[in-house]
Amino acid sequence: MPTLKPGVVSGEDYFTLLKACKDGDYALPAVNVVGTNSINAVLEAAAQTGSDVIVQLSNGGAQYYAGKGLPDKDVAKVLGAVSAAQHVHLLAEHYGVCVVLHTDHANKALIPWVEALIGHSEEHHKAHGRPLFSSHMLDLSADPIEFNLGESARLLERMVKIGMSLEIELGVTGGEEDGVGHDIEEGADNAHLYTQPEDVLQAWQKLNPIGHFSLAASFGNVHGVYKPGNVKLRPEILDNSQKLVAEKCGTEARPLDLVFHGGSGSETSKIEEAVRYGVFKMNIDTDTQFAFASPVGAYVNENPTAFTHQLDPESGKPYKKVYDPRAWLRKGEEGMAARVVEAFEVLGSKGKSLARN
Numbered sequence: 001m002p003t004l005k006p007g008v009v010s011g012e013d014y015f016t017l018l019k020a021c022k023d024g025d026y027a028l029p030a031v032n033v034v035g036t037n038s039i040n041a042v043l044e045a046a047a048q049t050g051s052d053v054i055v056q057l058s059n060g061g062a063q064y065y066a067g068k069g070l071p072d073k074d075v076a077k078v079l080g081a082v083s084a085a086q087h088v089h090l091l092a093e094h095y096g097v098c099v100v101l102h103t104d105h106a107n108k109a110l111i112p113w114v115e116a117l118i119g120h121s122e123e124h125h126k127a128h129g130r131p132l133f134s135s136h137m138l139d140l141s142a143d144p145i146e147f148n149l150g151e152s153a154r155l156l157e158r159m160v161k162i163g164m165s166l167e168i169e170l171g172v173t174g175g176e177e178d179g180v181g182h183d184i185e186e187g188a189d190n191a192h193l194y195t196q197p198e199d200v201l202q203a204w205q206k207l208n209p210i211g212h213f214s215l216a217a218s219f220g221n222v223h224g225v226y227k228p229g230n231v232k233l234r235p236e237i238l239d240n241s242q243k244l245v246a247e248k249c250g251t252e253a254r255p256l257d258l259v260f261h262g263g264s265g266s267e268t269s270k271i272e273e274a275v276r277y278g279v280f281k282m283n284i285d286t287d288t289q290f291a292f293a294s295p296v297g298a299y300v301n302e303n304p305t306a307f308t309h310q311l312d313p314e315s316g317k318p319y320k321k322v323y324d325p326r327a328w329l330r331k332g333e334e335g336m337a338a339r340v341v342e343a344f345e346v347l348g349s350k351g352k353s354l355a356r357n
């Protein structure tokens with residue numbers, strides 16, 4: 001088994017990690033984070049179980065990281081992502097695992113956000129010989145495929161020079177995330193929620209000669225947790241895409257590095273099937289948000305007076321230790337970390353870290 005130095009991985013190290021996932025039939029959770037509490041919870045879960053992990057920021061998460069009070073929202077989206085990445089670069093190696101740094105959906109309007117982040121990675125590469133982020137995601141699935149692949153190729157050409165990868169999307173994932181995404185049409189046939197293998201072949205032929213890319217293919221997956229039954233998961237679409245590319249391009253089996261969006265609330269059997277078909281990354285957000293919020297809610301319910309009074313109204317005893325944000329934010333961190341451990345288990349990546357000192 002290959003080994004890597006603990007810390008943020010990019011370039012060849014990222015590809016080594018990814019290949020180990022596919023060869024070993026397991027995948028890494030890509031957990032959306034919004035601040036140091038959620039980043040540290042993810043790193044804690046990874047360290048505790050000896051698992052490698054993907055830390056991911058949406059544009060909204062990045063803006064939140066910089067602070068909702070920062071007047072220029074576009075600046076906040078860029079600098080928040082940079083700040084979060086620097087936090088992870090500084091700490092990841094001390095948690096003793098490999099960490100991939102990624103950004104989430106960027107539609108057409110957010111191309112300048114991605115380009116600004118690539119600029120920061122170029123600066124970081126000049127200074128440290130590696131990019132700030134391992135990979136970005138460009139989601140132009142709502143636009144014509146020519147535009148989607150043309151822009152993907154343009155950005156990838158710039159990114160390969162500093163050892164970065166690009167995740168693209170073909171076919172749309174239902175549901176919304178930070179205002180990026182698509183409505184689920186109840187009762188409609190939802191054909192656009194399923195990626196066409198022919199489109200996947202076109203993407204491979206255009207992008208593979210340029211550099212490494214990963215692909216979020218839609219197979220009925222949906223962002224968020226909704227009542228079941230609206231959309232049917234069809235992971236065989238992933239298998240069909242892999243087979244078509246392998247056959248037409250004469251590659252080894254499972255040439256595509258696939259990403260599963262909308263992993264929250266999915267059945268374990270469907271997740272396992274998707275991983276067998278070459279999924280190495282599964283995005284998770286909704287479930288980890290709930291895992292953070294739920295124990296905080298329970299804590300407030302158990303100590304209601306401490307959230308309305310600084311002193312116990314009867315005994316006069318100070319509540320300082322109860323309302324100290326560290327007390328209740330820690331409950332959130334613990335809840336989130338436990339949910340990430342569950343994700344490692346379902347994806348088969350628990351204890352499989354490649355990191356060796």
Ligand SMILES: [Zn+2]
Nearest residue numbers: 173261262283
């Ligand atoms: Zn997504």
